[in-house]
Amino acid sequence: MAGTPGRPQPQLTDQNAFFWTSGADGRLRIQECRSCTALIHPPQPVCRYCHGHELAPRAVSGHATLIGFTVNHRFTAPGLPPRYVVAQVALEEDPRVRLTTNAVECDPDQLALGMRMEVVFEQSGDVWLPLFRPAAEQGEPAPLPEDDTAPVVRPMATTEKFEDKVALTGIGSSRLGRRLMVPPISLTLQACEAAIADAGLTLDDIDGLATYPGPGPYGGFSEGGVTALESALGIRPTWYNGGGETFGPGGSLIAAMLAVAGGLARHVLCFRTLWEASHGELLKQGRLPVPAGGDAGWLKPFGASSAAHTLAQNAQRHMHRYGTTRETLGWIALNQRANAALNPTAIYRDPLTMDDYLEARPITTPFGLYDCDVPCDGAVAVIVSAVDAARDLAKPPVLVEAVGTQITERMEWDQSTLTHEPHTLGQSAHLWTRTDLRPADVDVAQLYDGFTFNCLSWIEALGFCGIGEAKDFLDGGKNIARDGVLPLNTHGGQLSHGRTHGMGLVHEAIVQLRGDGGERQVPGARVAVVSTGGLAPSGVLLLRTDT
Incomplete structure (x- = not known):
């Protein structure tokens, strides 16, 4: 050709x-x-x-x-x-x-x-x-290759859990919006200063810093990492960590937990900043250099430039195998928008109907506009503290019950599992080996929703319904509503609140467990599950109150 x-x-x-x-x-x-x-x-x-x-x-x-x-x-x-x-x-x-x-x-x-x-x-x-x-000659359609959906999860390496030694003690967020056109480090500072004040700490108490993805070629996805924050605030951390090869902000949180549990730090400030909306606008205006080309890899020569292109095909196969429909995904989008209507910080708060969802402009089939999260500018910060110090601070600590991190599938997007979002099954199975709690004990779920199908995959992987049963579980949206069996993404999720790459989900889980959700509060929330990451890598946290 x-x-x-x-x-x-x-x-x-x-x-x-x-x-x-x-x-x-x-x-x-x-x-x-x-x-x-x-x-x-x-x-x-x-x-x-x-x-x-x-x-x-x-x-x-x-x-x-x-x-x-x-x-x-x-x-x-x-x-x-x-x-x-x-x-x-x-x-x-x-x-x-x-x-x-x-x-x-x-x-x-x-x-x-x-x-x-x-x-x-x-x-x-x-x-x-x-x-x-x-091909010119077509027989009966061939069956899709089967996935091994029974991940082999390693048992706990020790009977002692590092999770028992840490707590989440402070949260903060910057203003959130579309094209705020402010330096990203200023958003980081707003979130970090708010988190430190929320915990009742001072800058001098902070002896660790952790972030994702850190400095590097992450246009719109970083303020410059630990180096940028240290330069602005003059913090001298005993321990620090930053990098892209972890499951987003959840990975930086777990790194901070390990540092605290190991005695390297007492209070680690974890932060995540995005200025994607402003970055895109500045590129359009010619006020930022266009990134150099470099290696297009195995996907981009074919126009597969977004995670949407891969995940849309996973969604298509789920529909093919289990009878899932676009309406199934629509109930997730509608739920997030209904919750966002009660959250004054959410970017999209206007009512959304199923007709609106189905008639929205297509992005990449079967995804339409409302299947995709909202690029925005904003920062979120969370403080990880030693559990013995946490109970003397300003707010009741949120404890970490368990984490799920194990990789059981291939990392390359197009070589991994075919039906579900890659890297949900193994991490979810790993989580439940580190706790006696079960899915029925979860009061609120904050599940990664870069796309609606991310969320569906986590619901099934974590065992809130069986594999392939999301169509029935999500039908009508009642099960995932704030008064349903699994209140989901109560702040509006990334689909309506804004794309914070999972750190906003952690923030909302802590808000709910503290009982500070206002109109959107789930009564009596004591256990929360949070997933961060989509495709690969990804991971999951199980959080609980101190009572």
């Missing part, structure tokens, strides 16, 4: 060049382990199955099964104006190998899961992109 100019380019390396250039002779090539014949993708120096080290490219048939597709309406990618189809296919030789690609030479309305597809290459610069079209 003739090339599409301007597509994002993968970076050719000695390890992957065989894949990106194999289309020059029209043959698709995948790395093979010569010891066990498994196909390995993306290429690695070792076989993940038998741990053999003899690997080499192998030409495959180029036939695959269509296991997911989403019609992109909203996102733009160089060389790919909307509307285009991002797809995932599983190779016939080894369905464990999935390729993100574009479905081409077809009417998207005629695509169906299980179709047989065949590769067709498009040259783009120095690479040949493997695209897929429906």
Whole structure:
């Protein structure tokens, strides 16, 4: 095929060049382990199955099964104006190998899961992109590859729990809004100063700092990390931590808990700042440099530029397998908006009906506008303290009952579990091994909702209903309402309150357990579950009151 100019380019390396250039002779090539014949993708120096080290490219048939597709309406990618189809296919030789690609030479309305597809290459610069079209000969649709949905969770390493040594003692937030156009560090300072005052501490009491993701190329997603806050406030921490390879703010909180439990600090200030809305506006105005290109990886050459493109296909497969509908997801969006109406800090508070939800402009099928969270500017801070110090502070401490962190699925988005959001099942199973409490003991749930389907996956993974039963559990929205069996995202969630990447969920859990929720308060809330992260990595916290 003739090339599409301007597509994002993968970076050719000695390890992957065989894949990106194999289309020059029209043959698709995948790395093979010569010891066990498994196909390995993306290429690695070792076989993940038998741990053999003899690997080499192998030409495959180029036939695959269509296991997911989403019609992109909203996102733009160089060389790919909307509307285009991002797809995932599983190779016939080894369905464990999935390729993100574009479905081409077809009417998207005629695509169906299980179709047989065949590769067709498009040259783009120095690479040949493997695209897929429906094969000329179609039999009965093939079944989707099965996931192993029974994660093997390691038992507790010790009988002593670090969670018992810590408490959450202070919370604070900055003003939250769309395009506030203020320096992000000023938002961080507002949240941190509020959290310190809330705990009844002073700056001198803070001997630890933790954040996510820290400094780096995180446009709109960071104020500069620990370094920026230390520079502004002059804190001299005994311990600090910041980095992107953890499950968002929940990861920085657990790092702080471990530091406190290990005796490295007494009061750790954890913070998360976003200025995504202002960052986007400044880019449009030309007041910030456009980020350098760099390696487009395995997804972006096909216009899969957002987590939405991956998660939309997980949602599509859930619908295919379990009968979930768009209305199922709609009840989550409507619930969050109803709760946000009672929260004066929420960005979107206007009433939302099911018709509004269903008729909203499409983003990437099956997601519409109200399936997606709200980019915003704001900061949230939480203080982790030693439990013996916590009971002498200004507010009743919130205790940590258990955490769930174990990874049981592949990290790469398109190689991981097919039906659920990746990295919910293992982390949830791990959580329940660290406590005697059960899902029925939970009074309020603050579950990550970057997209509606994130939330659905956490509900099932945590055991509030069975796997595949969310359609019935969510029907009508009564079970997740504030007076239902599982009051959900009581501040409006990220779908209506604003995208704080999970730290706002932690903040709201503490508000509820303190009984400070005002009109949105769930009476008698004593146990709260909070999940942070979507796709990978992710994790979950179980919090409780001190009584």
